[in-house]
Amino acid sequence: MTVKGLVHSTESFGAVDGPGIRFLIFLKGCNMRCQYCHNADTWSTEGAELFTADELLDKAERYRAYWRDKGGITVSGGEPLLQIDFLLELFRKAHERGINTALDTSAQPFTRKGEFFAKFRELMNFTDVLLLDIKHIDSMKHKILTGHDNANILDAAKYLSEINKAVWIRYVLVPGITDNEKDLCRTREFLGTLGNVKKVEVLPYHTLGADKWRRLGLDYPLEGIEPPDEQSIINAKNILGGQ
Secondary structure (H helix, E strand, O other), rough: OOOOEEEEEEEEEEEOOOOOOOOEEEEOOOOOOOOOOOOOHHOOOOOOEEEEHHHHHHHHHHHHHOOOOOOOOEEEEHHHHHHHHHHHHHHHHHOOOEEEEEEOOOOOOOOOOHHHOOOOOHHHOOOEEEEOOOOOHHHHHHHHHHHOOOOHHHHHHHHHOOOOEEEEEEEEEEEOOOOOOOHHHHHHHHOOOOOOOEEEEEEEOOOHHHHHHHHHHOOOOOOOOEEEEEEEEHHHHHHHHOO
């Protein structure tokens, strides 16, 4: 039986979501409720378009000439790992076509138990790089920020280090929430225990998602918080070793 993905949208020329030029696939569905989320319209699976892996790859390959030797496809969301069966088929078929694969994930569903872990290990055979979001190093602050603690997310980072799977760390810098210097230092200490981090990206918080929240009838929880100033961004990059 062919697995179909619940797709929110695609973009043809992504330049910041993995190496080279990427064809971006945004899947629907996410269990976290990050207060700064700019894709709140991907939380629910309602209104998704259904695609097979081959349909998406055929669409992606129209732009293959632009990828050169570094580009490929990046799957984001939502949380792609909630559709791990579809991801497996998509990435396996992508590798059969010689397409580089990147997975943009918060790893919230990660567990080292049962069927999920077996599928995740297999998925890693067809995943070239992961863009792993570290929302907050402190578990309680992480729960306030996202609705979930971070124990399994940090364990996912440890597992990826154990198997030496290439990872880009992404860290959203939000004034008053994720810019505390002690928390940044703790994050740096944790990253220092990993042997597979190829890049750390500090992403300044922005308010571009606020209108989506309002259109969805949701109260935007970070109303009034402005993007970080340049000095705060420089400080976070210096501590985290980021770009």
